[in-house]
Amino acid sequence: MWRGGSNTRTCKRRFFSSPTRSRHHRPPYICRLHSRGSQHLKAMAEVDHLAAERATARFDVEEMKVAWAGSRHAVHVADRMARLVASDPVFRKDNRTMLSRKELFKDTLRKAAHAWKRIVELRLTEEEADLLRQYVDQPGYVDLHWGMFVPAIKGQGTEEQQHKWLPLAYKFQIIGCYAQTELGHGSNVQGLETTATFDPKTDEFVIHSPTLTSSKWWPGGLGKASTHAVVYARLITEGKDYGIHGFIVQLRSLEDHSPLPGVTLGDIGGKFGSGAYNSMDNGVLRFDHVRIPRDQMLMRLSQVTREGKYVHSNVPKQLLYGTMVYVRQSIVADASKALSRAVCIAVRYSAVRKQFGSQDGGPETQVLNYKTQQSRLFPLLASAYAFRFVGDWLNWLYTDVTQKLEAKDFSTLQEAHACTAGLKAVTTSVTADAIEECRKLCGGHGYLNSSGLPELFAVYVPACTYEGDNVVLLLQVARILMKTVSQLASGKQPVGTMAYMGKVQYLMQCKSAVSSAEDWLNPDAIQEAFEARALRMAVNCAQNISQAASQEEAAGFYERSPDLLEAAVAHIQLIIVTKFIEKVHQEIPGHGVKEQLQALCNVYALYILHKHLGDFLATGCITPRQGALANEQLGKLYAQVRPNAVALVDAFNYTDHYLGSVLGRYDGDVYPALYEEAWKDPLNETVVPEGYHEYLRPLIKQQQLKLSRL
């Protein structure tokens, strides 16, 4: 198995000194470990402290890998790309949190160039190349180049523009980023201040930053790497402001990378965490009357003529929503990846770690056996699977929306927008909190960079803010919910994920039939409770808004916005539960795989029910007794998950390289590895720390403190 091979390599790098390592002070204990190196190595290649855990799994892990990845092909390709990255020393990342900002950035440039070299050399497919970049696992300019710059030109450029710019971008002859947000303007794109004023004399646009707050701020890849950007600016022609449009602007010389005249460029400074997103050059950009040819306005939807007339094309604006759906579905997919990595680390280490419970000095109890640990960790494990499957479904939805858009059928667009926006908001918020919860579930050691969890958290949390702040997105969902409720009376049937709202008569008065804990294993019971809760919360909000009769509707919406957020979340949780139930209804091959997914589906649903019990009780969907039964069943499900937990995270099929966590090692051999990692810290380069003679010795020796002056 390649995992064994990978571990061996890791051990080699760890156990034999390298040029950078030899500078470090090595205590006697470590030297002894080293002298036993080769013997130790053999033992370690075979050791599996989690073997007993793997033996208790009641399902076929290889088949679960297929269910998780989506297909046998997907498992195979991911496996190959993960191995390619893990075995390549250029992609090493275990020292990343110790690099200075400049070293880290240079390392990112190096990895990006090397990844490109490998992609070209091995003639990788697009799918393979995407996976390879994912496993390199270091944010960098290429993410924006491929993820935002190229799609923006594809989506908003005319065929001619695509023909001109895309080949350059595909070959990296230009490097592009996406310059939208400004220092003073984030969520509200219509508030952007940068101007693009058409000058008919020269047939050019003049791009300008009129205020400090109009400085472009945050775009990834902008600060140091990009040569070009799609810049969003207010289009002004014939003295009139036509609002925000995109423009392709060259920023740096293709000869020496220096900023072009009138362009001020820089990095916006350090961000959360060490390593993490600091590999990215999020940038600041100011324009001082920079001129670009007219044909660098992205003109698919509207254009400015040679004379300066603003005209719309016949391409419908709705086409742009396709891109938004695409980007957000990929964010949901990323959420399940990030969450599953954190859960994988926490589950494995909870099986390794022992605390309390020993009698007379005997072995302590595995932390994973504690009900408190299970009740915090297993819902997150279930959520990882839930998000994975709803992500798969979103991917299908994107294809569906695209086909409909091409046929100029916009009927499902609003519903698709609501569900992608809402799923983006819910999955990213939950994932951010869950990574931190997993860190806490690892006890003190989770706080060490070597656990991988601090960096995973710090690099993940911006997902709650970018591509639509989660609160703003949920309010958009709520707005569509309110509109749908208001149309129910007129008999308009809601579609897609809102179809359940058509059952308003039934759902407003139904009562759950659950009378035993086992009854909660029935997916219909769960589905109905979640539908009734979501609908009743939406209807309550709508009534409260309309009751605020003296006010205009907008003010009522604004007053009730905290409740609307809760209603939107209930609607989105229903979608996640529904898609998980649908998944489990499908045929799923492999011994025991379906049963495990059924258990996880129930864990997810009943955990949400317990967590939001107030919603279910307040709307009268269930009784307190039924709530208590759900909680009882949840406890039984945890017991069912317990022996399968390690195998359920093995099914994610992550390499030790990708996990990047000493605590999450596949072999569970955590403590020697933690001990080894410690000595790599720069502070351990010397026994006596720098500063001892100036700042410690004078104290201890009670000498006059001689402090250097500033």
Place this chain on the structure above:
Amino acid sequence: MWRGGSNTRTCKRRFFSSPTRSRHHRPPYICRLHSRGSQHLKAMAEVDHLAAERATARFDVEEMKVAWAGSRHAVHVADRMARLVASDPVFRKDNRTMLSRKELFKDTLRKAAHAWKRIVELRLTEEEADLLRQYVDQPGYVDLHWGMFVPAIKGQGTEEQQHKWLPLAYKFQIIGCYAQTELGHGSNVQGLETTATFDPKTDEFVIHSPTLTSSKWWPGGLGKASTHAVVYARLITEGKDYGIHGFIVQLRSLEDHSPLPGVTLGDIGGKFGSGAYNSMDNGVLRFDHVRIPRDQMLMRLSQVTREGKYVHSNVPKQLLYGTMVYVRQSIVADASKALSRAVCIAVRYSAVRKQFGSQDGGPETQVLNYKTQQSRLFPLLASAYAFRFVGDWLNWLYTDVTQKLEAKDFSTLQEAHACTAGLKAVTTSVTADAIEECRKLCGGHGYLNSSGLPELFAVYVPACTYEGDNVVLLLQVARILMKTVSQLASGKQPVGTMAYMGKVQYLMQCKSAVSSAEDWLNPDAIQEAFEARALRMAVNCAQNISQAASQEEAAGFYERSPDLLEAAVAHIQLIIVTKFIEKVHQEIPGHGVKEQLQALCNVYALYILHKHLGDFLATGCITPRQGALANEQLGKLYAQVRPNAVALVDAFNYTDHYLGSVLGRYDGDVYPALYEEAWKDPLNETVVPEGYHEYLRPLIKQQQLKLSRL
């Protein structure tokens, strides 16, 4: 006003180049700002973008400062110490997240030595010195020296031992730390593996680390700074293991700081965040048969005689609990500090930041006006005040417990233990989550290090784990709750914060009389609902445990532990609400101060009620209608807090230096400061980044990629 002065100084440092700054690339825009420097300075010293916010406050901010700090004297001393630190260039911390680990550690040594110098020079009192260290705001070895090493000797050492060791520690002739946790052992102190074996031949203890997992791991100050440690080890004499005891062990030479023979010492490596807790040398320590004189065992409670006999002294063991109560009450006080800092930043920036809501290009709406922002932020503002006041009360409780212990009255010890442990758990968990929530409430810019929030979060979160993992502590609370419930039948009256449980007859069947939203402003209505909820949850748990009749009680407790955690939280939230209500019942001078605190108290209570609505409904303490009325009242309270919000965070009286946040600036002049900060990043030292020639140019120029080999 000194705040103005402080800002002026900050501006000076910011606007005139210093030797370190001149290396940095300055774009033309910045140069222009600089050339306007002196003019700009004057303007900035007077600017107050939040003046309008401050003018709307309906209370006396100076008097609120007194209510927050506890006394006029406390305001005065804190003010003086904060100013002392903020004005001293050695204590500068705005560049902290950019320092390498070694630079940061050296900077910490420097600050500690300088602080000590100032303390000695100015003959500061203990109160002043503590405050000064607090405002220096950088974790370091002195925290453990004063906070753990000295108290351990005071609490566990004999008078003779105190006489010998304390004077050395007081003068820093020795630097001490507290070496308890081990690589494989955290929460369960009884599981520690380090041994201290008495050798009667030489009258010495032999300290030894028998396994890898017995390595001391985590103690702050251990890795690089300490010369001594209180080491916890299994005492073995005459072949018998007497369990864990403390020993004073010298670790490093007082001459050259090198580790003594048999002692292996190092730092355990980087931790969460940049800056943050990386200033601390959390350490690893291994002993290879290290010998110490017998009289370095801390012998207040038990001793080993010259012959090797283990004997107990007549000092009751309970005395040690006093220290635990002390440490935990200080953690609660720290929680209110950390939370209030985050809230201060988020409230001020929410008043500065504008998004959406403009009509036809007019000014956008302040984010603080949005109900969704208020509903997330104001409960945290209220929590900061709630934690502050419950912390004050805990401080009183500590004094009370100490006096009772000295009189050998142990009657309230268990209850005091439950409430300090529980308050530690709840306030730290809430604060950790709340700092991150405040960061998100600042939008994208909260992700920048210059916002101060990433570092505040990273440095704070270990509080959830150290001095008792929060889950372990809550289970201890639950255990005492279950014991108290079981004794109710026998007529034993619970004391202190558990006294309400004596009203079991009434509280098990009472129904809330609330019939309008305003009724929820009545503290009795709140108090009763919270008491009934806490008691009913505890009684439910007790019944469920005893119903598991076939099992032994311990197994029942274990099975129900997730529910027990919830019951413990309900009990602790009741304490916080009760102490806030009691505070508001006191006489509080100052125009409008009491009214504001009343509003915040209600916000806190009704927010908790809404958040945990399921508890209140499931136990039948309130009806769904009453729950909806509470939520309605909460919305009205937010409107009441809104005009006072900025003044309510001004009352924390934090300097810009202590806040350490560009977003939280007192003057609200955020955007120019953010822009200035960006250019300080090392990446901006050059226009063209390092690595361009190796890794970017070859791509752009389509040259053969020449990548350096490993």
